[in-house]
Amino acid sequence: MRKFAVFSGFLGSGKTSTMMALAKQNSKNAMIVNDLGSEGLADKRLAKLRGCNAVEITGDCICYQNEKLMAQLEELYSSGFELVISDIPGFGVGALEHVYHGLEEKFPGQCELAPFTVLVEPDTVKTLSAGFNEDLYYILNTQLVEADLIVLNKCDSISEDEKAAYSAWLRKNYPQAELICISALTGENMDALEKALLQGKASMHKPDIGYEGEAFTKIMSQVCEYNIQYYAVVCCESFDGNDYLLALAEEIKAAVASIGAEIPHMKLLAWEPDGEYAKADMMGTKRPVEVSQRFSHPCTELAVALNSSAFGNREQLDKSVTAAIEKVSEKFQLELSIFKKELI
Ligand SMILES: Nc1nc2c(ncn2[C@@H]2O[C@H](COP(=O)(O)OP(=O)(O)OP(=O)(O)O)[C@@H](O)[C@H]2O)c(=O)[nH]1
Ligand SMILES: [Mg+2]
Numbered sequence: 385m386r387k388f389a390v391f392s393g394f395l396g397s398g399k400t401s402t403m404m405a406l407a408k409q410n411s412k413n414a415m416i417v418n419d420l421g422s423e424g425l426a427d428k429r430l431a432k433l434r435g436c437n438a439v440e441i442t443g444d445c446i447c448y449q450n451e452k453l454m455a456q457l458e459e460l461y462s463s464g465f466e467l468v469i470s471d472i473p474g475f476g477v478g479a480l481e482h483v484y485h486g487l488e489e490k491f492p493g494q495c496e497l498a499p500f501t502v503l504v505e506p507d508t509v510k511t512l513s514a515g516f517n518e519d520l521y522y523i524l525n526t527q528l529v530e531a532d533l534i535v536l537n538k539c540d541s542i543s544e545d546e547k548a549a550y551s552a553w554l555r556k557n558y559p560q561a562e563l564i565c566i567s568a569l570t571g572e573n574m575d576a577l578e579k580a581l582l583q584g585k586a587s588m589h590k591p592d593i594g595y596e597g598e599a600f601t602k603i604m605s606q607v608c609e610y611n612i613q614y615y616a617v618v619c620c621e622s623f624d625g626n627d628y629l630l631a632l633a634e635e636i637k638a639a640v641a642s643i644g645a646e647i648p649h650m651k652l653l654a655w656e657p658d659g660e661y662a663k664a665d666m667m668g669t670k671r672p673v674e675v676s677q678r679f680s681h682p683c684t685e686l687a688v689a690l691n692s693s694a695f696g697n698r699e700q701l702d703k704s705v706t707a708a709i710e711k712v713s714e715k716f717q718l719e720l721s722i723f724k725k726e727l728i
Contacts (some may be wrong), residue, residue, distance in 0.1 A: 386457070386461045387497075389497075390501065401568040402537060412464065415438045416441055417470075418440070418472060422442055424689070433655060447472070447486070450490050453470070469581070477600065480589075484497055498580075502531035502534050504537070505538045506541060526600075532562065532586055538567060538568075539565045562580065606695050609694075610647075610698075612724070614688055615722050623717070625682070632652060632664075639707065647668065647693070654683075654686050662679045666692075
């Protein structure tokens with residue numbers, strides 16, 4: 385079998401976590417991490433640190449790199465993988481047409497397209513169903529309009545009643561799509577998701593999504609990719625890498641809020657040469673910082689990657705986040721070097 389699925393969905397909905405869970409549960413599943421930045425970003429590093437079969441396509445969205453994507457798929461299928469899943473950077477709007485229809489036109493029959501899958505988290509459904517009517521509505525709604533399969537993720541974080549209510553709302557508003565409720569964290573319903581991807585087919589529908597229209601252009605003009613990577617030498621034995629990462633996430637969150645900007649999802653990954661790592665996620669300025677992995681012993685040196693999509697004035701954002709990193713690093717007596725930055 386040569387199956388390919390796209391995972392679209394808003395920042396932080398759990399695309400990477402779900403791809404990693406699928407790659408872990410079956411050795412014939414592989415994942416492609418697609419990013420706008422340069423190589424070695426947090427999601428790919430995390431997948432590798434977790435021991436998942438993962439490759440990355442960087443520099444641009446797979447929307448505009450059908451040839452590179454097909455070459456990568458060929459390589460994976462010939463290595464024995466049967467289900468390959470790729471995420472979409474940015475917001476994924478238009479990926480149905482650019483990736484699925486692009487592959488079908490340029491490489492007919494070379495792979496079988498699984499249902500076009502869109503991940504959504506409870507918080508987003510809550511926002512949408514409350515009649516939220518700002519620029520982001522266009523993105524959140526359009527992603528779901530493109531779906532053949534909607535995956536309501538993070539079901540471990542809601543009650544059965546909430547799950548039923550969100551499911552009913554999604555079914556009513558996006559009747560074209562099948563719905564599966566999962567938790568990438570606990571593994572709930574992951575078998576059903578794998579089955580739906582392996583056995584289901586893309587509908588290849590062509591919904592009118594107003595691509596490059598006013599709403600699309602307005603929201604896209606406000607967003608930038610902001611990535612930072614550095615190395616740090618630790619001063620003393622009392623240094624706690626877990627405390628550092630959490631303090632860093634909190635300081636950045638406060639800095640972003642103080643200038644009226646927003647980062648819906650910043651990934652903070654820190655790792656040591658021996659493969660130990662810690663991961664924190666800053667899910668916007670109004671939600672608590674989440675820590676999903678901790679160092680098990682004190683670190684002596686570490687590398688840090690911060691990846692995010694951000695809304696706000698670029699220069700101001702860069703100044704504030706850089707100042708936050710310097711402040712926290714100084715407090716923890718770290719010596720920083722090889723500071724690499726991307727603001728796309
Ligand atoms: N409670 C809970 N948290 C989850 C689940 N899946 C993912 N998360 C958390 O949600 C956050 C975002 O998850 P990611 O997998 O990085 O989301 P993403 O869609 O890849 O995000 P981007 O790469 O920014 O688009 C992380 O803190 C995850 O640990 C889940 O099933 N339950
Ligand atoms: Mg991701």
